[in-house]
Amino acid sequence: DVVMTQSPLSLSVTLGQPASISCRSSRGLVYSDGNIFLNWFHQRPGQSPRRLIYMISNRDSGVPDRFSGSGSGTDFTLHISRVEAEDVGVYYCMQGTHWPWTFGQGTKVDIK
Amino acid sequence: QVQLQESGPGLVKPSETLSLTCTVSGGSISGYYWSWIRQPPGRGLEWIGYNNFRGSVNYNPSLNSRVTISVDMSRGQFSLKLTSVTAADTAVYYCGRGERLGFDYWGPGTLVTVSS
Numbered sequence: 001d002v003v004m005t006q007s008p009l010s011l012s013v014t015l016g017q018p019a020s021i022s023c024r025s026s027r028g029l030v031y032s033d034g035n036i037f038l039n040w041f042h043q044r045p046g047q048s049p050r051r052l053i054y055m056i057s058n059r060d061s062g063v064p065d066r067f068s069g070s071g072s073g074t075d076f077t078l079h080i081s082r083v084e085a086e087d088v089g090v091y092y093c094m095q096g097t098h099w100p101w102t103f104g105q106g107t108k109v110d111i112k
Numbered sequence: 113q114v115q116l117q118e119s120g121p122g123l124v125k126p127s128e129t130l131s132l133t134c135t136v137s138g139g140s141i142s143g144y145y146w147s148w149i150r151q152p153p154g155r156g157l158e159w160i161g162y163n164n165f166r167g168s169v170n171y172n173p174s175l176n177s178r179v180t181i182s183v184d185m186s187r188g189q190f191s192l193k194l195t196s197v198t199a200a201d202t203a204v205y206y207c208g209r210g211e212r213l214g215f216d217y218w219g220p221g222t223l224v225t226v227s228s
Contacts, residue, residue: 031212039213039214041157041214048218048220048221049157050218054213054214055213092156092157094157094214099170100172100173100174101159101212
């Protein structure tokens with residue numbers, strides 16, 4: 001299985017400040033059609049996860065533009081330009097290129 | 113607005129079969145992939161498998177021999193069966209719509225505890 005390793009595992013951020021979460025895959029994520037299926041999810045306490053970004057950098061409808069994704073090869077990053085109170089929770093990366101699709105272990109974000 | 117809702121027993125005895133159903137409302141079940149994911153208490157997410165609207169299935173090899181995911185298009189539902197459960201199968205089980213791109217719609221999740 002492809003192992004997705006996130007860092008840091010915990011992040012304490014001041015409101016209005018930027019934040020970044022790294023996700024590294026144990027093998028390259030280029031699918032046979034040339035696409036890279038690297039997605040990001042946010043899970044607030046007691047809620048189901050919500051997809052934020054798909055295929056590295058495509059934001060879902062309704063996701064604030066302070067969220068962005070970047071990366072290539074085996075290294076990917078979720079950026080939050082200015083953290084707001086509603087951004088607390090756990091963030092997961094997920095690869096959909098190699099079966100079985102796998103998630104990172106999660107990064108917990110809270111407000112300092 | 114598409115909505116998903118899991119249903120089924122919250123308590124299953126060891127060695128028995130876990131059975132859950134996901135009801136899809138506000139949209140068609142046709143044309144999409146339908147999956148189950150689980151999350152043990154306090155832990156991360158694990159993809160169980162999917163069934164697409166044509167009946168093509170794919171299961172996580174870690175569970176492959178114990179899992180069946182089926183779709184009932186006439187009822188707008190899809191189901192999970194997991195046999196020979198142990199305490200390690202205790203988790204919140206989510207149903208979701210999607211595949212390689214991840215899920216764009218999730219159910220609220222249902223906690224299933226395996227205990228005698």
